[in-house]
Amino acid sequence: MSERKVRVRFAPSPTGPLHIGGVRTALYNYLFAKQNGGELIFRIEDTDSNRFVPGAEEYILESFRWLGIKFDEGVTFGGDCGPYRQSERRDIYKKYVQVLLDNGKAYIAFDTPEELEVKRAEIDNFQYDASTRLSMRNSLALPADEVKALIDAGKQYVVRFKVEPGEKVVVNDLIRGVVTIDSSILDDKVLYKSADELPTYHLANIVDDHLMNISHVIRGEEWLPSAPLHVLLYRAFGWEDTMPQFAHLSLLLKPEGNGKLSKRDGDRLGFPVFPLEWHDPKSGAVSSGFRESDYLPEAVINFLALLGWNPGDDVEMMSMDRLIEKFDLAKCSKAGARFDYKKMIWFNHEYILQKDDREIAEIFMPVVQSHGVEPDMELLTRIVSLMKGRVNFVHELWDACSFYFIAPVEYDEKTVKKRWKDDSAAKMAELAALLDGLDDFSIENQDKAVHEWIEAKGYGMGEIMNAFRLALVGEGKGPQMFDISGLIGKKETLARLNRAITVLG
RNA sequence: GGCGCUUUCGUCUAGUGGCUAGGACACAUGCCUCUCACGCAUGGAACACGGGUUCGAUUCCCGUAGGCGCUACCA
Numbered sequence: 097m098s099e100r101k102v103r104v105r106f107a108p109s110p111t112g113p114l115h116i117g118g119v120r121t122a123l124y125n126y127l128f129a130k131q132n133g134g135e136l137i138f139r140i141e142d143t144d145s146n147r148f149v150p151g152a153e154e155y156i157l158e159s160f161r162w163l164g165i166k167f168d169e170g171v172t173f174g175g176d177c178g179p180y181r182q183s184e185r186r187d188i189y190k191k192y193v194q195v196l197l198d199n200g201k202a203y204i205a206f207d208t209p210e211e212l213e214v215k216r217a218e219i220d221n222f223q224y225d226a227s228t229r230l231s232m233r234n235s236l237a238l239p240a241d242e243v244k245a246l247i248d249a250g251k252q253y254v255v256r257f258k259v260e261p262g263e264k265v266v267v268n269d270l271i272r273g274v275v276t277i278d279s280s281i282l283d284d285k286v287l288y289k290s291a292d293e294l295p296t297y298h299l300a301n302i303v304d305d306h307l308m309n310i311s312h313v314i315r316g317e318e319w320l321p322s323a324p325l326h327v328l329l330y331r332a333f334g335w336e337d338t339m340p341q342f343a344h345l346s347l348l349l350k351p352e353g354n355g356k357l358s359k360r361d362g363d364r365l366g367f368p369v370f371p372l373e374w375h376d377p378k379s380g381a382v383s384s385g386f387r388e389s390d391y392l393p394e395a396v397i398n399f400l401a402l403l404g405w406n407p408g409d410d411v412e413m414m415s416m417d418r419l420i421e422k423f424d425l426a427k428c429s430k431a432g433a434r435f436d437y438k439k440m441i442w443f444n445h446e447y448i449l450q451k452d453d454r455e456i457a458e459i460f461m462p463v464v465q466s467h468g469v470e471p472d473m474e475l476l477t478r479i480v481s482l483m484k485g486r487v488n489f490v491h492e493l494w495d496a497c498s499f500y501f502i503a504p505v506e507y508d509e510k511t512v513k514k515r516w517k518d519d520s521a522a523k524m525a526e527l528a529a530l531l532d533g534l535d536d537f538s539i540e541n542q543d544k545a546v547h548e549w550i551e552a553k554g555y556g557m558g559e560i561m562n563a564f565r566l567a568l569v570g571e572g573k574g575p576q577m578f579d580i581s582g583l584i585g586k587k588e589t590l591a592r593l594n595r596a597i598t599v600l601g
Numbered sequence: 602g603g604c605g606c607u608u609u610c611g612u613c614u615a616g617u618g619g620c621u622a623g624g625a626c627a628c629a630u631g632c633c634u635c636u637c638a639c640g641c642a643u644g645g646a647a648c649a650c651g652g653g654u655u656c657g658a659u660u661c662c663c664g665u666a667g668g669c670g671c672u673a674c675c676a
Contacts, residue, residue: 281603321605404614432669486637571637
């Protein structure tokens with residue numbers, strides 16, 4: 097391979113929300129580009145006007161913004177190889193289709209989709225190829241004047257690639273090694289449709305990758321069967337010397353059962369398969385997204401990076417910079433990877449742990465506010481530092497720590513039974529009096545005073561603290577007691593204590 | 602059906618001819634402890650099968666079986 101500048105692309109079709117598998121493909125492209133000081137191009141492959149979904153392009157762009165995958169060039173990013181939307185490149189494709197027609201690598205076919213359907217119904221495994229093309233209605237079988245007449249009459253046609261049979265086509269894949277297929281099994285693919293004056297994927301893809309100086313094509317495994325066709329296309333254009341290197345990534349599979357990961361799996365098992373929430377413009381259906389489900393983008397990236405690739409050491413927590421440094425196409429696994437959403441939850445937990453308390457508090461603040469509470473950021477940050485280790489998602493923090501803001505109205509029955517004894521009220525009254533007498537209500541001072549009191553009286557640590565906890569929290573959970581009383585303050589602590597004494601008796 | 606890709610613990614994977622087959626998630630147990638968690642420690646758990654090649658195969662080759670993908674005027 098020559099020392100060509102690394103240029104890769106992510107080229108989705110705007111047909112709906114970006115699937116998580118597509119996100120991983122984009123991520124690998126990004127990592128590869130950045131590692132090699134190259135560029136990542138964002139191209140929109142909208143050659144099928146029937147499948148266009150409004151809003152999809154914006155959705156995809158917003159997804160990558162959230163995830164921190166940055167493009168260097170392409171739709172909305174500019175660059176010298178534009179336009180980057182295939183629907184805006186009609187003239188370019190038209191020109192190259194003509195090149196193929198002129199050098200006999202392609203031909204015009206008039207068979208309608210309906211006619212082909214009939215043919216397929218009649219003949220088992222019918223394929224439009226060297227063995228059948230002469231019996232079809234095309235410029236190879238028909239006299240030249242008739243072809244011209246049909247075109248002049250405005251008859252719709254397609255341009256098909258003329259695949260020469262009996263040739264071993266070799267694809268050198270960066271992940272899978274040498275893949276060889278016999279050109280005889282390939283069909284004469286439609287490259288261009290006169291009806292909408294647009295090419296199909298195969299032609300547009302090759303022309304664009306060539307014109308945009310793409311050096312490596314990193315894409316999903318579903319493209320592997322058509323890679324030989326693409327090689328043939330590069331050859332037909334005489335671009336074989338600058339043909340990009342291919343790397344076909346394994347697919348993402350269902351967490352359980354058979355098949356590839358689908359939206360249904362997410363719904364069934366309770367995890368998203370899209371980066372952002374998606375509102376389908378036609379059906380109005382809403383699909384959940386990782387962002388709205390409270391996943392941190394770092395966790396999604398880290399998890400996805402390790403699904404089908406790993407650096408070969410035991411380090412799993414990796415920042416984007418680290419991933420860029422360590423990524424290696426040759427270490428990508430060849431077999432499909434099941435989507436282990438439990439591990440992703442673990443990653444989310446780890447990233448909550450790793451992030452600054454303040455940063456988590458800022459994410460948490462709107463959740464708190466939605467419950468009608470307006471804490472100051474300092475207090476919330478302290479609470480977060482005490483509580484964040486116990487949750488997998490930021491929003492779970494509310495259930496874990498709402499007692500800091502809202503006094504218990506009820507007391508958990510089981511906990512009362514277990515922790516509130518006949519003499520608890522009396523002891524809590526003593527504790528209340530003791531705390532009331534403290535001028536210094538700091539956590540350290542409370543801790544000292546209460547311990548001395550417990551020791552002097554010969555009380556059990558557990559009986560005091562558990563009853564105290566029940567009074568302040570309403571149930572048997574939470575951090576160290578003085579981390580609660582100290583933060584809610586003396587007045588609130590005494591109020592909760594007194595209420596428990598009254599209510600529980 | 603045809604063609605291609607693929608196959609190590611339940612899951613993600615390390616491994617590249619000789620290892621007690623390593624790590625992580627999940628699971629179980631224990632420790633910590635004023636509760637619940639976190640955390641920490643420990644444990645169970647895998648080379649799909651059959652032939653070769655070799656002194657020796659998880660590792661190389663060939664089959665079989667399973668899995669996945671493609672087989673459109675969709676990408």
